Structure formats: structure tokens, C-alpha cells
Amino acid sequence: xxxxxxxxxxxxxxxxxxxxxxDRLEQILSESIQAKEKEPGDRTAKDYRRIKRFDIVDVxxxxxxxxxxxxNEEKDIRFFVSIEExxxxxxxxxxxMNHGGRDRLWPILxxxxxxxxxxxxxxxxxxxxxxxxxxxxxxxxxxxxxVNLTVHNDTNELMDTSLTNIIHDIQPLQPxxxxxxxxxxxxxxx
Numbered sequence: 001x002x003x004x005x006x007x008x009x010x011x012x013x014x015x016x017x018x019x020x021x022x023d024r025l026e027q028i029l030s031e032s033i034q035a036k037e038k039e040p041g042d043r044t045a046k047d048y049r050r051i052k053r054f055d056i057v058d059v060x061x062x063x064x065x066x067x068x069x070x071x072n073e074e075k076d077i078r079f080f081v082s083i084e085e086x087x088x089x090x091x092x093x094x095x096x097m098n099h100g101g102r103d104r105l106w107p108i109l110x111x112x113x114x115x116x117x118x119x120x121x122x123x124x125x126x127x128x129x130x131x132x133x134x135x136x137x138x139x140x141x142x143x144x145x146x147v148n149l150t151v152h153n154d155t156n157e158l159m160d161t162s163l164t165n166i167i168h169d170i171q172p173l174q175p176x177x178x179x180x181x182x183x184x185x186x187x188x189x190x
Contacts, residue, residue, distance in 0.1 A: 005127050006087045012123055014083060018115045022082040029065050032056055054080070067114035078114040086116060090124045099131050 013019050020028065032054045035047035043051075055068045057077060067078040081089060090109070097104055102121045109116045125131055 009087045009124060009127060010083050013086070013120050016117070016120065018117055019083050019086070019120065020080065020115065022084055025065055025080060025082050028054065028080075029056065029063060032065065033063075076111055078110075078112060080115050081113055086120065087124070089113065090116065090121060094124065094128065099128065099134070101125065101131075 014021070028050070031046075032050045033056060035043060035050040036056075038047060051068070053068055055066045056063050057066050058064075065080040067080070069077075090105070093105055093108060094100060097108070102118055102125060105121050106118055109121065
């Protein structure tokens, strides 16, 4: 049986604390509703945590869990989404941003969603075929150890050598090396 990218994504991020399954979100939603309905004297510590962290809004006749806001805040509503919804949300935004990276996706997603951390975005990006191919192409172009350079030796002959050999042969310039180098240059000029 073929496992889809969504299934792998869900399995990978399921252990994170800030990421909830649909069942867990519904449980938190019902606990938050019950906590708000209780009288202040009857509330438990858990009820106060739910009230402080979560709010409930009606979206097209369905109650949704959102990040709590104070009355004087003019912030946008930030929804809590389930693991199952997260993949589609990140996938849509990523493709809409022309395969934008974590630092381009995070500001957009964090304005609309309360529980999509950077690490989850990074997990998705590692699974994007296009981005993996692009990253692989960039890495192979810039870190190729077999780059041949032409270097003049003492007899002015050209020789090929690898970049790694050149780096290992370079000695840091110290005062004695500078003096020797200057003497060598003077001898060549004469």
C-alpha cells in the first residue's frame, strides 16, 4: 500500500504538543464552551486555562476554536487547526507563494493560524519534491569538491588542482612569512 505525503506528514508531526487531532480539537472546544458557561466560583484551574487560551467563534454555522483575544485588541482572528487540515493549508500557501520557504510562509500562516509552528512548516518543506530538487541542485553546484582551478607554480606552468588541495596548502600569514614573501618578490624583480 502506497503511503501519501499527507499521511507521512501527519505521522511525523503528531507528537508535537501544539498540534491537535480533529478529535482533540473538538474536545477542547467542548471544554472551552463548558468553562465559559460556568460561574466564576465553580471554575477549576483547567477551566481558567481554557478561557485564557481559547475563544470560540461561529464560522458559517459551525463553532471554531480561535486564539483568545482581549477586547481592546484589533488583531485578526487566529484559528486552531487540526493535523489533518494543516497539510492542506501549508501546501496551498506554499504553492501560492511560488514554493516560498519557511521565512516567507511563517508570517502569513502565523497571522491566520494559532498553532502552526515553524518546525511543522520546515517538515512540510522537506517533503516538497520541487523544493528538494531545487535545494539539491543548488547544493551540488556550490559545494562541488572537484572544481578544477588553474594555478601558476614557480616555473609559470599551469597545473590543475582541486579546491580542497588549495585550501589545505594555504598557510596563515605570519610576520616571518610576510618577510620571506617580500624577500622572494624582491629576488624575482632583480
